[in-house]
Amino acid sequence: MVELDDIAKAKAVALILDKKTEQALEYLSKLYGIQTPEITVGTIKRKRRTVYAVYVVQEKKIYASNSEIFYNPFVILHEYYHHIRSKLDTHKGSEKHANMYAKSFIDSYVKIAQAQKD
Structure with a gap:
């Protein structure tokens, strides 16, 4: 998997905070050389009240439970991690790894x- 530097990570976070979430996902997908996932505000059955967002592999889509979550870098990057893992076919990726991935972006932005x- 491509290792992104602090500047690239910070840019992705800044785009999400600037309410340019789709642009952030396009930017990251270009860096990784993979298809950009769709993203929408909405829910899926059985996950309506239990999660902030979910990535559905079969649809290649991130569902954010509400508009606030749509602009939350940690949650969006966590779900994007699941997209990367499904595309690069290295492994499914655990929640722990998705959290660490998202945290690394936030840390780079703060730095x-x-x-x-x-």
């Missing part, structure tokens, strides 16, 4: 933002 303040 870049802090460096710009100093």
